[in-house]
Amino acid sequence: MVYLAEFHWGWLAGSLLLGFAMGWIAVVHRGRGVTKRVMQVLSIFVAALVVAAVTHVVPGRFGYWLDLGLAMFGAYLVGCAIGSWLRDMVVSRQAASGEPPGRS
């Protein structure tokens, strides 16, 4: 993992930033999110992929690409979480000071 992080730090940083941007937008986005049911299915799918990666059942380059994809997805999720959390903090502060939400 350390080797992957060192070798692909640029791509992981890009995924983190992408996630940060998406998380920032998601707090004030008014569209509909995915349903709980879809979330569960996606979570199970991702968990299955993680299990496949950990158990090394996918051989060769496909195995590497799976590891890379999961690492980038993980960085994306972290970025999303940080982005949403920070944006929520900004929105909450603005709401407390009387400014209309959705603008910063």
Next chain:
Amino acid sequence: MRGLFRWSSKWWPGVIPLVILWALAAWTTTGPLEADLSAHADAALKGSVLDKTTISAAGRDITFSAEAFSEQERSSALASVEAVPGVRLVNDHTALVAEARPFVWTIERDVGKVTLSGNAPLPVVRNKLLDAARAIFSGIDIADHMNLSRGAPPRFETAAALLIGEIGKLKTGKATMSDMTVTLSGMARELGGREAIAAALKNLPEGYSVTNDIHAPPYIFEANKDPVAATLTLTGYVPDNAVHAAIVASAGRKFGEKVVDKLKASLGAPAGFDAVVTRALGSLSRLSTGRLVVSDRDVELSGDALYDAAARQLRADLPKDLPRGWQAKLEVSVKPAAAPVDPAVCQQLFADLLGKRTIQFETGQATLDPDSIGLLDRLTETALRCPTATIEIVGYTDSDGDPSFNQTLSERRAQAVVDYLVKAGMPADRFKPVGYGSAQPIASNDTDEGKAKNRRIDFIVRQ
């Protein structure tokens, strides 16, 4: 936390550019990653002794194939590759190097090429043997057909290096080591090469056995008797300085002529060489003109005997006297008989012969010394030239010892000479043996030189 869950339902649009990013990352990093992991795996195997090593990467998985020289080496190499950072899986295609039974190694020298083949235990040993061969056969093409195998005998490298050195002494040849049995064949470059190699192979490590089938150029000794120049020329080889001196001294006693010594000392003489050469020189001394060639264990004697009976005796005696394994080839003819002379000339001829040399006997006995046989043949030839003369054979001794013993000894010695002459085919009544003991000395008996002169046989021709 609930907020995070709510917001996460709206994170999915970012997955689309993330997938694009992932595809780009996979596209651009796969090659460099595989190259990086292969290089690190190669570096991790630097200290391992392996054969036929190949490393290939597919993603983060390494396919590692190699042949190791021990199970410990194999598992250690595998662990080194598995420990390379970033490697996910190692596909283990390693095995142990095949074991050779028997473990055979060969070096073969042709005229312009040296070939090393068979089995070598380790790459480093193989390289050392090649280096040793290059050092010894500089300028000659070295072909390496060695395979790496397990199962080498103890101290293989020492034994093989020694054999490379010894094959360097051959014109052409081959050395094969099968486990601890060494077989050498071929032709040595120099006389004595076989013996030199046999001596060197005694330094093989303990437990090794050797079959030496090396041949060397023939070991030649040659003696040419030239009656015109009155010389005996010795050429060729003798085993050492002691034998050299003994042969030259023996030739001096047998021939009484000038010995031209061109002998050289060299190893490689067949067993019994000095005894055979001494015996064959005795036969040569009976020829008027002749040549003796001793080549390995073949003795060739050619020339002219002084009379018929001498030729017959030579043909019969020399082959019989040679040790087992020696061959004699005689081409002895008889010198045309010299013209008869009157008794006075005959007497002069006897005096000339006995003036230069004396007939020798065993000390205190009446047995003719083999060194005097050439002189006796010349005396016989002279006696044959005056067939009508009666000859008195007179024996004398020095003054040492009892006078009656000396008297008897001188008579017996004179009789021994008569017997020799009769054996040559002349009638016994032509010869009268007489002994005077120590009477009638011709020199002082006070010195060894004088005594030697007094111990003599004289031929006196009676009408």
